[in-house]
Each structure stands twice: as structure tokens, then as C-alpha cells.
Amino acid sequence: MAIGITRKTQSVSTIKKNQSGNKAEGTAGKPSKTSGGKSSGSSASNQTDSVNLTVSASQLQELENRINGMSVVDTQAVESVQQQLSSGNYEIDDERTADKLIESERNLAGSE
Secondary structure, eight states, X not given: OOEEEEEEEEEEEOEEEOTTSOXXXXXXXXXOBOTTSOBOOOEEEEXXXXXXXXXXXXXXXXXXXXXXXXXXXXXXXXXXXXXXXXXXXXXXXXXXXXXXXXXXXXXXXXXX
16 A cells, blocks of 8 residues: 655745835745845745545545444344343353353464
8 A cells, every 4th residue: 555645835925015115025935125135025835735545545445434334233133132131032052152262262362
């Protein structure tokens, strides 16, 4: 995944009046001089940043947005278990639960 960043700078000139009331115009990036030799114009820079994403970075961003929109909880499964619990029909398979617990512990031990 590659990301390219570019920065563009654009000079902006300002106009100020000198003491005699004449306009002293600044040029792009360079202040103008009044008759006394002092700078009367000031320049400021406007900067714009841009980011260029590759196709894979754009796809990754799209997938991330889709995942963020998904529900973390399976509401159908939760409702089913709630109904079974309230009716007294929920059965716990002890062996399956133990096997899943052992499998989980093995996976955690293997990831360290």
C-alpha cells in the first residue's frame, strides 16, 4: 500500500499604504519598497495539502467503512438464546463447552 503526499505553496501579496498615502503593492513573495527603503508589503503563504491513495489503500478504506457499519452482536442469536432461556429449553453441552475452552486456550498459548 502506498500513500503519496504533496504540498503546494501559493504566495499571497498584501497591499499597504505608505505614510504619504501612496499605495505600495507587494509582488508575489517579494515585499515592495517605499521611498524610505523600508518594506511596506508583507507576504503570506497559503498552503494546501493533498493525499493520493493507491487502489489497494482505497479498497482498504472502503472495507474499513463497511466493517464499521456492521453490528458487533448477532442479534438473531441473542434473541434465540433469550427465548430458549426464558422457556427453559436451553441445553448446555458440557463436552462441547469443554472442548471449545481447551481449543481457545491452545490458540492463546500458541499466539505468544
